[in-house]
Amino acid sequence: MSEDKQDKKVAGGPPWKKGGRGWKHKIQEDGDDLSKLQHQVDESLPCVKVFRKFQEELDAKHDKYENLVKSSRDLTIESKRIIFLLHRITGCKEETTEKLLSEASIKIKELQSGNLRKIAEQLQDEDIFYYLRSISPGLQEYVEAVSFYHYLKDNRLVGFEELQADLVFHEENDTSSKEDSLLSKQVLVPLPPQDYMLGIADLTGELMRKCINSVGQGNLEEPFQLCHFIQNIYDAFLSFGNTPGREFTRKIQTLRQSLKKVENACYTIRVRGSEIPKHMLIHVFNEEISENLECDLTV
Amino acid sequence: MTTETKSFAEIFQSFQKHIDTEQDLREEIRLIVRDQEQTARRILTVLQGVHQPEGLREIPAICEKARILFEDVRKHFKELKSKVPSDQYYKFHDHWRFVSQRLTFVAALTVYLETESLIEREQAAEMLGVEVDRTQGFHLDLEDFLMGLLYLADELARFAVNSVTAGDYNRPTRLAHFMSQLDLGFRLLNLKNDSLRKKFDSLKYNLKKIEEVIYDLSIRGLKPQIDPVTAVEENSREDAVGT
Numbered sequence: 001m002s003e004d005k006q007d008k009k010v011a012g013g014p015p016w017k018k019g020g021r022g023w024k025h026k027i028q029e030d031g032d033d034l035s036k037l038q039h040q041v042d043e044s045l046p047c048v049k050v051f052r053k054f055q056e057e058l059d060a061k062h063d064k065y066e067n068l069v070k071s072s073r074d075l076t077i078e079s080k081r082i083i084f085l086l087h088r089i090t091g092c093k094e095e096t097t098e099k100l101l102s103e104a105s106i107k108i109k110e111l112q113s114g115n116l117r118k119i120a121e122q123l124q125d126e127d128i129f130y131y132l133r134s135i136s137p138g139l140q141e142y143v144e145a146v147s148f149y150h151y152l153k154d155n156r157l158v159g160f161e162e163l164q165a166d167l168v169f170h171e172e173n174d175t176s177s178k179e180d181s182l183l184s185k186q187v188l189v190p191l192p193p194q195d196y197m198l199g200i201a202d203l204t205g206e207l208m209r210k211c212i213n214s215v216g217q218g219n220l221e222e223p224f225q226l227c228h229f230i231q232n233i234y235d236a237f238l239s240f241g242n243t244p245g246r247e248f249t250r251k252i253q254t255l256r257q258s259l260k261k262v263e264n265a266c267y268t269i270r271v272r273g274s275e276i277p278k279h280m281l282i283h284v285f286n287e288e289i290s291e292n293l294e295c296d297l298t299v
Numbered sequence: 300m301t302t303e304t305k306s307f308a309e310i311f312q313s314f315q316k317h318i319d320t321e322q323d324l325r326e327e328i329r330l331i332v333r334d335q336e337q338t339a340r341r342i343l344t345v346l347q348g349v350h351q352p353e354g355l356r357e358i359p360a361i362c363e364k365a366r367i368l369f370e371d372v373r374k375h376f377k378e379l380k381s382k383v384p385s386d387q388y389y390k391f392h393d394h395w396r397f398v399s400q401r402l403t404f405v406a407a408l409t410v411y412l413e414t415e416s417l418i419e420r421e422q423a424a425e426m427l428g429v430e431v432d433r434t435q436g437f438h439l440d441l442e443d444f445l446m447g448l449l450y451l452a453d454e455l456a457r458f459a460v461n462s463v464t465a466g467d468y469n470r471p472t473r474l475a476h477f478m479s480q481l482d483l484g485f486r487l488l489n490l491k492n493d494s495l496r497k498k499f500d501s502l503k504y505n506l507k508k509i510e511e512v513i514y515d516l517s518i519r520g521l522k523p524q525i526d527p528v529t530a531v532e533e534n535s536r537e538d539a540v541g542t
Contacts, residue, residue, distance in 0.1 A: 045480070045483070047417060047480045047481070047483065047484045048483065048484065048487065050417070050419070050420075050484065051483075051484035051485070051487045051488065052487060054441060054445065054484075054487075054488060055487050055488050055489065057441055058441065058442075058488055058489065058490075059489055061441075062489070062491055125434070127386060127387075127388055127389045127433065128386075129387060129388070129389035129390040129392075130389040130392075132389075132390075156306065157306065157307060157310060159306065159309075159310050160310060160313070160314070193314055193317045193318075196314075197314055232307050236307070236311035239311070239315065240311075240314070240315065240318065243318055243322055244318045
């Protein structure tokens with residue numbers, strides 16, 4: 001069967017690529033040799049014994065890393081869903097808002113006791129920084145979702161310590177028999193401050209979207225609040241500069257764009273809000289945004 | 300309103316403090332690592348003596364010199380150990396990753412020249428003055444250790460060529476045997492597509508180089524008749540069976 005495939009490839013491929021194919025073929029053979037070798041190696045050789053140990057150790061590390069990547073992806077997806085859910089609040093009545101918020105709160109709790117707990121258990125007794133790159137996208141998305149929730153609920157920025165406190169889990173819940181010995185034991189996902197800040201930078205993107213949506217719903221108060229909030233965050237990020245890492249520089253640029261959009265929105269409301277009917281305003285607004293975007297692109 | 304802005308300031312100020320302290324720590328680490336790199340270069344320069352025509356006879360003296368310099372290595376790592384918080388090894392690992400690979404390499408080269416055997420991980424850690432296991436504190440990362448061994452293969456391929464030039468026709472055979480063992484070991488590993496994998500891919504060229512040297516020797520009748528390696532191997536096998 002494999003021969004058939006190769007024949008096809010030879011027939012289809014241009015002649016000058018033959019060399020390349022041959023090389024690939026050789027690699028494959030190498031692979032076969034390797035698997036044979038694995039069975040044939042003289043296990044009594046000292047060097048084989050030594051490297052077997054290395055193999056185990058490396059495989060264990062790689063497996064753990066992959067598992068964490070998976071958990072992180074799940075965490076990202078769930079967090080995105082929570083954010084979408086929270087966007088639905090815009091322009092709702094009081095009671096629906098309450099309902100959506102409590103729904104989001106339940107989802108966040110589920111995420112903590114499910115996915116994040118799993119991550120915490122996997123990271124137990126490990127150097128978190130070794131595996132940080134596998135989980136940091138998930139963590140940032142999570143920070144974004146939770147901080148968005150807190151903003152909508154209490155109109156404030158959630159603190160770093162508060163988020164970290166949510167990520168400490170006590171072991172006694174699921175082990176009833178060993179309860180006594182494990183009572184004091186706890187597992188946690190250490191939240192790096194950098195990831196917290198990057199999550200907050202993402203939050204401003206959501207707030208910008210919320211601002212545009214709320215104008216669409218005819219709410220002319222909210223954009224000003226949001227603008228003030230984002231301005232505060234932007235000021236702080238500017239003061240950090242790019243010392244915390246390369247990612248920050250990129251985030252600051254996006255932040256600036258979001259802020260500009262919101263500021264322009266506020267400007268439009270002030271200048272033309274009184275003369276244009278509310279339902280028309282959103283059109284004016286969208287036009288302006290697309291114009292601005294074009295300008296940004298040309299610059 | 301006031302409470303809100305105050306908490307804003309608090310949150311960002313504490314982060315500012317965090318990045319400032321981290322920045323300071325990084326500076327300190329960088330200074331120590333720079334010294335460490337200097338030491339690594341010095342050791343390597345000493346060991347380069349073996350490639351000289353007279354070098355083969357001076358191997359013990361060269362190794363002894365290198366061993367003395369390793370004291371500085373241990374001193375620097377001890378200093379580094381006191382700076383890096385025990386649970387944040389991998390946060391700053393990038394700073395000394397390269398130098399510990401380099402040092403593993405020079406340690407492995409020293410051990411090879413002395414005993415013609417592969418350095419053990421424990422041995423390397425001891426020479427560098429670090430721990431083997433992560434849980435015991437500042438340690439030698441496994442991937443760095445393996446990387447160091449691959450650097451060794453690079454160097455030994457060169458050594459084979461130069462030892463022939465210097466008139467030692469026995470050495471390449473022993474080197475080839477050692478390298479094939481190393482290759483066998485590395486083939487057992489399931490490497491990811493990272494820098495270690497890339498370096499491993501070059502091992503086969505080193506092996507090829509040595510085989511070419513042996514080929515050149517054997518077609519000219521310069522290769523010794525009794526293979527020194529297999530003779531030694533046979534002996535040790537019998538010993539192993541006997542015990």
